[in-house]
Amino acid sequence: MRIIIDMDEVMADAYWGLVEKYENQFNTTIDQEQVWEKKLRDLIPEEHYKIGIGYLYEPGFFRNLRVIKGAQEVIKALWDKHEVFICSAAMQFPQSLQEKSDWLDEHFPFIDWKYRILCGHKYMIDADVMLDDHAYNLEVFTGPQKLLFTSPHNIAEERFTRVDNWEAAAKLLL
Ligand SMILES: [Mg+2]
Numbered sequence: 160m161r162i163i164i165d166m167d168e169v170m171a172d173a174y175w176g177l178v179e180k181y182e183n184q185f186n187t188t189i190d191q192e193q194v195w196e197k198k199l200r201d202l203i204p205e206e207h208y209k210i211g212i213g214y215l216y217e218p219g220f221f222r223n224l225r226v227i228k229g230a231q232e233v234i235k236a237l238w239d240k241h242e243v244f245i246c247s248a249a250m251q252f253p254q255s256l257q258e259k260s261d262w263l264d265e266h267f268p269f270i271d272w273k274y275r276i277l278c279g280h281k282y283m284i285d286a287d288v289m290l291d292d293h294a295y296n297l298e299v300f301t302g303p304q305k306l307l308f309t310s311p312h313n314i315a316e317e318r319f320t321r322v323d324n325w326e327a328a329a330k331l332l333l
């Protein structure tokens with residue numbers, strides 16, 4: 160099988176990376192329980208939302224994200240069994256391209272550069288499985304298996320097979 164794996168919110172903890180930066184800047188704490196029930200933008204003042212988006216353009220943001228639990232072990236096992244490509248819309252935040260490549264070198268050194276697709280659109284990707292946290296990527300994926308990796312922002316989405324964590328991904332794909 161050819162498997163396409165997204166980075167942010169699947170391998171790299173971008174959502175909680177944003178929350179952590181916000182908490183540090185405004186010396187506040189965001190209730191994690193509430194984040195799962197409401198949208199983050201409903202929990203913070205309107206004028207702060209744009210500041211939060213700005214974090215995505217700050218040097219170092221993508222380079223320093225934590226690895227999502229279980230991703231390293233399971234992706235290594237998938238790598239040994241299937242054809243795995245990492246596919247991330249890095250061009251949305253151009254400075255992230257080098258940072259994502261460096262991040263993969265550090266945390267996923269077994270993933271050869273030829274299997275890293277740092278791109279814009281993903282709709283032209285041809286594969287058997289796409290694992291992504293964004294419904295808009297799965298909507299246009301033409302392969303048979305569309306897997307939605309759970310993230311606070313997609314909790315209400317019901318159109319795709321949901322994968323809550325890497326343990327669940329392993330059960331499905333290994
Ligand atoms: Mg993502």
